[in-house]
Amino acid sequence: MSTDLLIQAIVSGLLMGLIYALVAVGLSLIFGLMEIVNFAHGEFLMLSMFFSFWFWALLGLDPLVSLPLVVAALAVIGVAVHYGIIRHILHAPMLAQICATFGLALAIRSGAQLFWTPDFRSITNPLSEGRIEISGIFIGQPQLIAGLVCLAAFIVLWLFVSRTETGLALQATAQDRDAAAIVGIPTDRMFALGWAIGLGCVAVAGAMLSSFLFVFPDVGVNFALLAFVAVALGGFGSIMGSLYAGIAIGLVESLGGVFISPSYKSLIVFSLYFAVVLFRPKGILGRY
């Protein structure tokens, strides 16, 4: 077993982990803010991949170029989802909340199958293509760029939430809704903002994935599952927790795939999850 192989596995695991982390943080942010589990998270990832695909197929825009448009589109959808659905079920029983976002997931996925067929599509000749070699380690260029863009998005998110006044208001709303409202923070607008940011994060990840993965209506399902694991692992509502957990999942998946067997990689990820929740049910950085 060579060192090269080990480093190779770590690098690709790390890059994939950054994407998982960004998908997960959107989920975590929405949950942390209003205790709503967004079961349609994977479908929003799928939507953003399709948006990137159509921008390329119809307008010839590379996913890297259409990235801001896809992010804006998903952010608008996030706001619409909040005002159209979520705010009406905020005080509803948990089962109603689960049905609402789960139903949304089914509607989006079925809609995608209806309008875009279940075919697998892919973007050919994207701007970032091929792979680069650094002393015997091969890194796929799309994966490298995807990982770096996701990391950059993560840093921007972190700075926004921890350094800006609106970000602090968002945190205050997450920590105590009523105590935020009584100082004058418009909590309903904060929730809408949370949805915009949450889906914006997913959009960045989806747009990046579209340049090296097939685009099809069920593509989000597996990512959503991993995102749920990452959120539980990192701690519900914790931003940094999502980052660590996303990277951990990427690494475990990649190292397990190389050193044990690729067909067991999900088993290994879920075993890790199982072990963590068994010994630390609130996750690595969780407060709940």
Place this chain on the structure above:
Amino acid sequence: MLLEVKDLEVAYGDFQVVWGVSLTVDEGEVVTLLGPNGSGKSTILNTISGLVPVLRGDILVRGASIAKRPTHHRTGLGIAHVLERRRVYPYLTVRQNLLLGAWHAKAKAVRDETLAQMVEMFPILKDRTDQLAHTLSGGEQQMLALARGLMAKPQLLMVDEPFLGLAPQVVEQLKAVFAGIRDSGIAILFIEQNVRLALSMADRGYVLESGRLAISGKARGLMNHKTVRRVFLGG
């Protein structure tokens, strides 16, 4: 009149908890709301700040109804609410908690000035400025909650059970703080379980019993009133 609550009725779903309560707070006045557990005191404050909707009746600030305004507009109208059990933002620092207190435009304009006043009024907060709020002691959290309320530059400060669970020395400190707030011309409407303590601080008091007003009047007159004794001692 600064605050006027008229024939207020409040219900949680089908369960009505406040029945036709009227009360007033004048500019600069200190008023206490007394009553046993579950008599509707907190509900009334929460309705005034908009966390709980009005079923019937009205709430007026300087003569204008605020009953239909959303919660986040009400601090801008001069009402700050310090919730029961402090409710500081646990994972934000003391400083961040305070800055968020001055959220609406008028308060934000004089934020740094108010912050300096708060640090002077509550010296303990200065030493704790970068500490997460949940690491503070109960008394310190209460000071922080009060300071956060005052950051909004209110004309009326509503405080829900400020002395709950505090050591006697801290209670004395807080009493001095309340005297300072009153001297600066801010009216106070507060809830307290300890009748003697509450009436020693207030100008006037209202006594609630099962969501209805049992008696109200000057604090001194209520001190040994038989109705007050009946409500609290059941005698």
